[in-house]
Amino acid sequence: MPKTEHSLHIVLILALLIIFCPLAIDIYLPAFPEIAQAFSVDEKKVQLTVAIFMLTVGLGQLIAGPLADKFGRKPIAITGISLYGIAGLLAYFAPNFTVLMIARAVQGFGACATFVVAFAIVRDKYGSAKSGQMITYLNGIVCFVPALAPILGAWLTVQFGWRMNFLFLVGFASLGLIITLLFFKETRPSDSHYQGHILDLRRFVPIITTNVFFFNSLLCMIAMSAILAFVTLAPGWIMTELGGTVSDFTFWFTLNAVISIVASFIAPLYIKRHSQKALKLGVSLLIFSGVLILLLSQFKTAFTFMLPILIAALGFSLSLGSAAGMALSHFPKQAGTASALIGLMQMSGAGLLVIVSQVLPFNAPQFIAFHLLLLLPLWLLLMTRKANIYHPVTAVQK
Secondary structure: OOHHHHHHHHHHHHHHHHHHHHHHHHOOHHHHHHHHHHHOOOHHHHOHHHHHHHHHHHHHHHHHHHHHHHHOHHHHHHHHHHHHHHHHHHHHOOOOHHHHHHHHHHHHHHHHHHHHHHHHHHHHHHHHHHHHHHHHHHHHHHOHHHHHHHHHHHHHHHHHOOHHHHHHHHHHHHHHHHHHHHHOOOOOOOOOOOOOOOOOHHHHHHHHOOHHHHHHHHHHHHHHHHHHHHHHHHHHHHHHHOOOOHHHHHHHHHHHHHHHHHHHHHHHHHHHHOHHHHHHHHHHHHHHHHHHHHHHOOOOOHHHHHHHHHHHHHHHHHHHHHHHHHHHOOOHHHHHHHHHHHHHHHHHHHHHHHHHHOOOOOOHHHHHHHHHHOOHHHHHHHOOOOHHHHOOOOOOOO
């Protein structure tokens, strides 16, 4: 198979695997009011179905990662997709809210497998030097989901009811399972190894205590918390507080997605040559966006609210790709385990950070700005002479 064709084949598999997680979060957001009404619960309680999903996505990777190192990427991907589809079916038939919550928790465990396998494949096929580039490309692909999934979810909800969103996830999982079975070839390196018991958490200690891994994964976690804060709060702020319509919400989310997509396909060209500079620029843009949100918060318009977010889109593209790629660069033979740990921090860590900080008396713009400005201590470290300790100019070549 020609190299170009082979690369395209891998990219398509990666795109498929990475979409499972965000699709399960975004597609049913427009159905929250109907779900709340159907089960006679508060809409804020329905939001817990997102929180429990993210929590299990993160925690499940503690097991899925080592399993991917021990048994291979493909078996874990197949198991995860199957679990994802079964849970979607359970959610579709859920007779009460408790069963829906259980279904979402199980679906999170399924999604965690596809998430960690995707990151492991990136490290397997592209090495440390190009991992950051590929992760940034994948971020661009993922940006399609927040733009299109809520629109699709709204149509499914209006035409067929809220349960159809979960039946769609079952169909997507079925298609994904067929593609994975037929076209995904195992990528685990022949010298990949896993020692110890699967449930032995001590295996993560050598990884998380590495300066490069801890710094870059912590940066990914905080950046992801800012993204989560925006995704969960922006719809209500635009449509309720600012008096916007569903069309207004769709316009701004789509514009943000388009900018993110373009940025995520341009940023790798810079990351390839200047990973540390890309990270410094990316985090600087995020800090600037946080400050700008606070300065413009006195103006109650969708434009002044979204302008800093659009600037932050470029910051996320530059920082997430370079940081995640560098975090994995030291662990070529434990890519699954390292990917699981960074996935735990990105998903569960970011989710818990958002949940805990909800007690703060902030409105939506202030809350998003708060999470962006949490990056300030890491930005200060990047600007010192010790930056190479936490994010070397050149990734480790192994």
